[in-house]
Amino acid sequence: MIDIAVIGSGPAGLSAAINARVRNKNVVIFGNKIDTSALFRAKKVDNHLGFFDINGKEMFDIFLRHIQKFEIPIKTGRVTQILPLKDFFAINFENEIFNAKTIVLAVGSKKSKKLDGEEKFIGSGVSYCATCDGMFYKNKSVVVIADNLEAESDVKFLSEICKDVKYIPSYQVNSNFSQNVEILNFKPKKILGDKNVEAVETSEKEIPCNGVFILQEFILPSNIIFGLEMQNNFVKIDRACKTNLSGIFAAGDCSGWPLQLSKAIGEGQIAAQSAARFIDSK
Ligand SMILES: Cc1cc2nc3c(=O)[nH]c(=O)nc-3n(C[C@H](O)[C@H](O)[C@H](O)COP(=O)(O)OP(=O)(O)OC[C@H]3O[C@@H](n4cnc5c(N)ncnc54)[C@H](O)[C@@H]3O)c2cc1C
DSSP: OEEEEEEOOSHHHHHHHHHHHHTTOOEEEEESOGGGSGGGGOSOBOOBTTBOSBOHHHHHHHHHHHHHHTTOOEEESOEEEEEEOSSSEEEEETTEEEEEEEEEEOOOOOOSOOOBTTTTTBTTTEESOHHHHGGGGTTSEEEEEESSTTHHHHHHHHHHHSSEEEEEESSOOOOOOOTTEEEOOOOEEEEEESSSEEEEEESSOEEEOSEEEEEOSOOOHHHHSTTOOEETTEEOOOTTOBOSSTTEEEOGGGGOSSOOHHHHHHHHHHHHHHHHHHHHTO
């Protein structure tokens, strides 16, 4: 059992992990590839104390040396769901389940807008995990919307189960797929249906389907953990980085403004300390 599972390997998550380790807790980081962090795109950072004339990638090299020195494991991939169970949390990470006593969410802030209808059809046609839910669409038609190359293995997996797959990538695809996969360079606009998903409206035409897989690197935290309270698309936290759910803490850009490095690192520390205190109080 993991003491503190940190979701996200940006500055907030790495800071939470270091602080969990210095509190002698067993910590694991679950995060997409490092280059998906907002910081990785910074060409020059001058406002974090002790660092100047440095770019985001160089900062990461230093951060990761710190993580390695403390021998903190990083599992690279996406967390799609966290289920609160009686005394712990079950984390669905790339279709493997990990159990943790507490969670620190450090997933950054949303880069793409939620689709119209996305929220309404979660659980009745909208899914964020192909291998978890693919079987529900055996011999049916699905649409996959993705922003990253890693989603292609899910498209291939779905093409083996489903009747057909319409793939709407927001990046340039160079791979080959089986004949029942059609790549559509359209812009998805709206998910349509009555009780269940029936179609996706795009910039070009309506695509009839039974299910929609949204395989983007960023999933709104409240879609990973049901019941998580949000405020203007950010996780609502108090000064101890506690969310409305006992045992779940949040830090960094995902908790709101200012979307800045020092705030992310500071909140990572607070969230880890709060999580450690939560464990010690049990
Ligand atoms: C171009 C640019 C320049 C910037 N310059 C500065 C600057 O000069 N000074 C400054 O203070 N700030 C700057 N910032 C802001 C700073 O980079 C962010 O505030 C900081 O990176 C926030 O850290 P974070 O850990 O909260 O989020 P992020 O760095 O975004 O990290 C979040 C990580 O979590 C991962 N993740 C998300 N969802 C999941 C999931 N479901 N499963 C697994 N992993 C997941 C993401 O892929 C990402 O790797 C800049 C940002 C940008 C984009």
